[in-house]
Amino acid sequence: MLRYLLTRIAGLVPLLIGVTFVSFLVINLAPGSPVELMTDLNPKAGPEVQQRLEKEYGLDKPLPVQYWIWVSKLARGDFGRSFQQDRRPVLDKIKEALPVTLALNVMSLAIVLCVAIPIGVYSATHQYSLGDRATTVFVFVGFAMPSFWFALLCILFFSVHLGWLPISGLRSFDHNALSDVGRVLDIAKHLILPVCISGFTSLAAMSRYMRSSMLEVIRQDYINTARAKGLDERTVTFRHALRNALLPIITLLGLSIPGLIGGSVIMESIFAIPGMGRLFFQSILARDYPLIMGVLVMSSMLTLIGNLAADLMYAVADPRLRKR
Amino acid sequence: MALLVVRNLRTVFDTSEGPAVAVDSVNFTIDRGETLGIVGESGCGKSVTALSIMRLVQTPPGRIAGGTIEFEGRDVLELSEPDMRALRGNDIAMIFQEPMTSLNPVLTVGYQIAEAVQLHRGVGNNEAWDAAVEMLRLVEIPEPGERAGNFPHQLSGGMRQRVMIAIALSCDPKLLIADEPTTALDVTIEAQILDLLGSLRDRLGMAIMLITHDLGVVAQQAERVAVMYAGRIVEEGKVADVFGDPIHPYTKGLLGSLPRIGGPRRLATIPGIVPRLTELPSGCNFRTRCTELIDDCSGIEPELEDYGSGREAACIVARRTRTRGGA
Numbered sequence: 001m002l003r004y005l006l007t008r009i010a011g012l013v014p015l016l017i018g019v020t021f022v023s024f025l026v027i028n029l030a031p032g033s034p035v036e037l038m039t040d041l042n043p044k045a046g047p048e049v050q051q052r053l054e055k056e057y058g059l060d061k062p063l064p065v066q067y068w069i070w071v072s073k074l075a076r077g078d079f080g081r082s083f084q085q086d087r088r089p090v091l092d093k094i095k096e097a098l099p100v101t102l103a104l105n106v107m108s109l110a111i112v113l114c115v116a117i118p119i120g121v122y123s124a125t126h127q128y129s130l131g132d133r134a135t136t137v138f139v140f141v142g143f144a145m146p147s148f149w150f151a152l153l154c155i156l157f158f159s160v161h162l163g164w165l166p167i168s169g170l171r172s173f174d175h176n177a178l179s180d181v182g183r184v185l186d187i188a189k190h191l192i193l194p195v196c197i198s199g200f201t202s203l204a205a206m207s208r209y210m211r212s213s214m215l216e217v218i219r220q221d222y223i224n225t226a227r228a229k230g231l232d233e234r235t236v237t238f239r240h241a242l243r244n245a246l247l248p249i250i251t252l253l254g255l256s257i258p259g260l261i262g263g264s265v266i267m268e269s270i271f272a273i274p275g276m277g278r279l280f281f282q283s284i285l286a287r288d289y290p291l292i293m294g295v296l297v298m299s300s301m302l303t304l305i306g307n308l309a310a311d312l313m314y315a316v317a318d319p320r321l322r323k324r
Numbered sequence: 325m326a327l328l329v330v331r332n333l334r335t336v337f338d339t340s341e342g343p344a345v346a347v348d349s350v351n352f353t354i355d356r357g358e359t360l361g362i363v364g365e366s367g368c369g370k371s372v373t374a375l376s377i378m379r380l381v382q383t384p385p386g387r388i389a390g391g392t393i394e395f396e397g398r399d400v401l402e403l404s405e406p407d408m409r410a411l412r413g414n415d416i417a418m419i420f421q422e423p424m425t426s427l428n429p430v431l432t433v434g435y436q437i438a439e440a441v442q443l444h445r446g447v448g449n450n451e452a453w454d455a456a457v458e459m460l461r462l463v464e465i466p467e468p469g470e471r472a473g474n475f476p477h478q479l480s481g482g483m484r485q486r487v488m489i490a491i492a493l494s495c496d497p498k499l500l501i502a503d504e505p506t507t508a509l510d511v512t513i514e515a516q517i518l519d520l521l522g523s524l525r526d527r528l529g530m531a532i533m534l535i536t537h538d539l540g541v542v543a544q545q546a547e548r549v550a551v552m553y554a555g556r557i558v559e560e561g562k563v564a565d566v567f568g569d570p571i572h573p574y575t576k577g578l579l580g581s582l583p584r585i586g587g588p589r590r591l592a593t594i595p596g597i598v599p600r601l602t603e604l605p606s607g608c609n610f611r612t613r614c615t616e617l618i619d620d621c622s623g624i625e626p627e628l629e630d631y632g633s634g635r636e637a638a639c640i641v642a643r644r645t646r647t648r649g650g651a
Contacts, residue, residue: 230413319475
C-alpha cells in the first residue's frame with residue numbers, strides 16, 4: 001500500500017511539470033499582452049513606457065528564459081506577483097479566493113449527496129412508481145434550467161420580493177461590527193442561495209447516477225442471496241445493496257474535484273462572491289500572466305491530489321481493490 | 325406427513341408480449357429427509373418453481389397466480405411477509421447457481437454467514453461469528469478461522485459454493501433448495517460439492533430439492549425425480565423407475581439424448597425447440613416436438629395420472645398404449 005502511494009506520488013511530478021509547461025505556453029500564445037492592455041488606451045504612454053513596463057515585468061526576455069525564471073521560482077514555492085495595480089503576491093490572492101470557493105462547493109456537494117443518494121435509492125427501489133416519476137421530473141427541472149436564470153429568479157423572489165436573504169456578496173456592510181455568532185450567521189445567510197442553487201442544478205446527475213447504479217446492484221445474485229437468508233428489505237437495501245451501489249459514486253466524486261477547486265464563473269459573478277472562478281476570469285481579462293498561471297498550476301495540483309485521494313477512497317471502500 | 329406439498333402452482337410473468345406462464349399446474353411433494361430431483365431444459369420453470377416456494381419471485385413482472393405451497397401444513401402463500409422472512413433462511417434455505425456472483429463482494433464471508441445466524445437465532449456478534457467459523461469447518465473449508473475474514477474475491481468458485489452452502493445450512497433448515505448448485509463448476513469440484521451435500525444431508529437430516537439439467541446428478545443424488553417441460557411436470561417417480569422405464573415421450577427423448585459408451589456415434593436429439601412461454605401450443609405443451617403425436621394431443625391438456633408405485637405421467641398417448649398393453 002505504501003509503495004503504491006509512493007509510486008503514485010512520484011507519478012505526479014512529470015504531470016505537474018507538463019502542467020506548468022502547457023499553462024505557460026497557452027497564455028503566451030494567446031493574443032494581447034498585459035502591457036498593451038495597460039498602455040493602449042493611455043495617450044500619455046508612448047513606446048518607451050511600453051518598453052519600460054516590459055522590462056519591469058520581465059516580458060522582454062525570450063520565452064524559454066521567461067519560462068525558466070518562472071518555473072525555478074515556482075519550485076521554491078514563489079508564485080510571483082500579480083501584474084495588476086495592487087502588485088500583490090499571486091499566492092495571497094489564491095489563498096483568499098480558494099477557501100471561499102471550496103467552502104461554497106463542498107457545502108453544495110454535501111447537500112447534493114444528502115439529497116441525491118436518498119432520491120436515487122428511493123427511485124431504484126420504487127422504480128416507475130409515482131414517487132420515482134415525480135423525483136425524476138424534479139431533478140430534471142434543476143438540470144434543464146440555466147443556472148444563471150434560476151439564480152436571478154431566486155434573487156428576485158427571496159431577496160427582492162420577500163427580503164429574506166441578501167442579494168449578493170459574502171458579508172454584510174456591518175459584518176465587522178457583529179458578534180462572532182452574528183458573523184457566522186451573516187456569512188451563512190449569504191451562502192444559502194448560491195449553495196442551494198448550484199446544488200439544485202447538479203442534483204440530476206448525481207441522483208440519476210445513483211438510481212441506475214442501485215438498479216444495477218439490486219438485480220445482482222447476492223441480493224437474492226440476502227433475501228433468501230430472510231433479511232428484511234431495509235437490511236437488504238441498506239446493508240447489502242447501498243454499499244455496492246455507492247462504489248461508482250466515488251468515481252463521480254473524483255471527477256467533481258476540479259469543479260470544487262476551480263469554482264463557477266457564472267455563479268460567483270452573479271452572487272459577487274470573491275472565489276476562484278471570478279479570480280481566474282478577472283485575471284484573464286487583465287492578462288495577468290502570473291496570476292493565470294498560478295491559478296492553473298494550483299488547481300491542477302489540487303485536482304491531482306484530489307484524484308489520488310479518490311483512488312485511495314476506492315481501495316478503502318472496495319475490498320477487491322485492496323492489495324492483499 | 326409430507327414436509328412440502330405443492331398443489332396446482334401457477335406462476336406468471338407479465339411481459340410486453342402478454343402473460344408468460346412460467347410454471348403451470350405444478351404438483352409435487354417432498355418428504356422429510358428426502359431428495360427430489362427436478363430436471364428439465366433451461367427455461368422450463370425449475371428455478372421459478374424454487375423461487376415461488378421461497379416467495380422470491382420478482383413482483384412485478386412475476387406473480388404467483390394460483391395454487392398452494394404447504395410447508396409443514398402451513399400455506400406459505402398465505403403467510404405475512406414477516407412470517408415468511410422467519411421461514412426463509414431458517415426452515416427453507418436456498419443455494420444458487422452462480423457462486424461467483426451470489427456472495428456480496430464488499431462483505432466478508434464470515435459476516436455473510438454470521439448475519440443469517442444472528443437473524444434467526446438472535447445470538448450476539450461473537451457467538452454468531454463462532455457459528456460462522458464452525459459452518460465453514462462443516463463445509464470442509466481449510467483454516468476456517470482465517471477464511472471467515474476473507475472477502476469472496478479471495479476464494480475460488482468451489483470455495484464460494486461451499487460458503488453458499490454454509491450460509492444455507494447455518495440455521496439447520498428442514499428443506500434445502502439447491503438451484504443448479506454445480507452447473508458453474510468444473511467436473512471435479514462438482515463431484516466434491518455433490519458429495520458434501522449428500523453427506524451433510526445424511527448428517528443433518530434435511531430434505532433437498534435439487535434442481536438440475538444434469539440427469540447424472542439426479543441419478544446419483546436423488547430418490548425421486550420430477551421432469552419438467554415448458555412450465556409443467558410431465559413425469560414423476562422414483563429415479564430408478566423413471567430412468568429405467570420412461571413413460572412420457574419427453575423423458576424418453578431426454579434419456580435417449582445421453583451419450584453412451586459403445587452407443588451410436590451420432591447423439592439422438594429431440595427435434596424442434598422449446599416453445600416460447602407466451603406462445604404455448606393448445607393441448608399438450610410438448611406436442612410440437614413429440615414423435616408419438618396423435619390427433620387428440622392438440623385438444624386435450626394432459627394431466628398427471630397415476631401409474632402405480634408413485635409413478636405419474638402426463639401423456640394421453642402413453643395412457644392409451646400402456647392401458648392397452650396392460651401395464
